[in-house]
Amino acid sequence: MMDGKTPLFELERISVDFETAKSRVCAVHKVSLRGLYGETVGVVGESGSGKSTLARALLMLEPVSSGKVFFQGVNMGATSPHSLRKLRRHMQLIFQDPDASLNPRRTAGWHLDEVFTTHFPEVSRGERADRADMALGKVQLGVELKGRFPYELSGGQKQRLAIARALLLSPKLIVLDEPLSSLDAALRKSVLTLLKDLQEEHKIGYLFITHDLSTLGVIATRVAVMYRGALVELATVDELYQHPCHPYTVALLSCIPVADPVIERGRKSVFFPAKRVASATGVGCPFAHRCPFAKEQCHHVEPVLQNVSPTHAVACHFPDSVSALLR
Ligand SMILES: Nc1ncnc2c1ncn2[C@@H]1O[C@H](COP(=O)(O)OP(=O)(O)O)[C@@H](O)[C@H]1O
Ligand code: SF4
Ligand SMILES: [Mg+2]
Known part of the structure; x- marks a missing residue:
């Protein structure tokens, strides 16, 4: 499947709507995005942007x-439940709050x-222990834990x-949903370094979600900016x-400090008033x-994502x- 041309994943104009008692929420609106093997695609946007x-x-x-979701070239919406289950092993999710995926009454071991009993029941007890120890070593945790x-x-x-557990399945893609938010600054840095090292070693693709653009400068190859469900840049x-x-x-960007004083001044000069020209109507930008x-x-015509250079698109x-303005 990894022929060098097929993207690891591809979202083709996907929309996700939620029906609530009062209204219909369009959480994701016609988003197209692809990620390559071993690449980190960052996704940034304020809370509620989808x-x-x-x-x-x-x-x-x-x-x-x-819309359609492709993973390793397979249309996930049109494949059999059996192959979907197999493909899913290669896609792992790591949450902001590790407690959300841990059972408080069970040990780390x-x-x-459990990863083996669920996905690889054929693996022997001895091999399970060896592989678990190896995964702990990769995330720099002692086996005594x-x-x-x-x-x-x-x-x-x-x-x-949580990362060690994901690694046991040899994933091709790890989706990290604000993985650093619950950690203090020093821990954030060390987990970020760990993620980069693991990516290099195992050629894992990351979809790295954050509301903090400065983190992405360290880890991301490309960045997708979301606003109200739309991919805007x-x-x-x-x-x-x-x-x-x-x-x-x-x-x-104006929320994060930069070392270059010229860029910093330019950014600060862009003032965004809390002006409300019109309420969001659901049409237009x-x-x-x-x-x-x-x-x-x-206010009337929805802008579509268009290239301004081969590696840069904006809606x-x-x-x-x-x-x-910045000139
Ligand atoms: N299960 C759901 N039912 C109804 N609305 C939802 C549901 N999940 C998310 N939403 C709404 O969709 C929008 C996007 O949410 P979300 O994807 O969680 O944004 P983000 O992760 O960027 O904070 C928000 O307006 C949120 O309230
Ligand atoms: S399309 Fe118009 S409203 Fe939307 S970001 Fe561009 S200039 Fe602003
Ligand atoms: Mg979120």
Whole structure:
């Protein structure tokens, strides 16, 4: 399947709608995104922008309302339950809160062993123990932790245990949904370094979700910026940092300090008033009600993602507005 051309995953114009008692929420709106083997695609956006729903749709944990999800070239929505189960082993999810995936009444060793009983019951007891020890070694945890319960582990150790568990299945893709949010600054750095090392060693693709753009500078190859369910900008990390085109990306970037004083001054000069030109109507640009560059067209016509360079795409009718202001 890994022919060098087939992407690891591909989302083709997927939408995910939720029906609630009062209304219909479009959590993800016509998003197309692909990730390559061994690549980290970052997904950034404020809370409620649809990041987790996008991840769940990719893992087939949330049905899509429209569009297609491909994993290793296979259309996941059209494949048999048997092959879906096999493919799913290669896609793992790591949450923000490691407690969410740990049973408080079971030891760390039980959590590792459970991976085998669920997915590889044919593996012998001895081999299970060896492979579990190896996985613990890879995440720099001592084998003595196997006897401990989750409440006896620190936040960093629990997140490492979750990563060790994912590694046992030799995944091709790990979706990390805000994996560092529950950790303090020092632990964040060490888990990030660990993730990078593991990726290099095992050629794992990551979909790395965060609301903090600065983290992505360390780990991501490309970054997808989401706003209200839509993918509004997609670019390599360098392009996004140095030449952001979408006004929302600039707003996000203005929240993180940069070393270059010229870029820093330019960013600070982009002031986003809490102006509400119009309420979000569900048509036109999703950012129009907050955008200082919005024109009449923005309120009626939905901008589609278009390339401004081979490695940079933006969904904005006036992508030069930002650069004109920063110039
Ligand atoms: N199961 C659900 N039912 C109804 N609405 C949901 C559900 N899950 C998410 N949403 C809504 O979808 C939107 C996107 O949510 P989410 O994907 O969790 O965003 P993020 O991860 O970026 O914070 C939010 O408005 C949220 O309230
Ligand atoms: S399409 Fe219009 S409202 Fe939307 S980001 Fe671009 S300029 Fe602003
Ligand atoms: Mg989320």
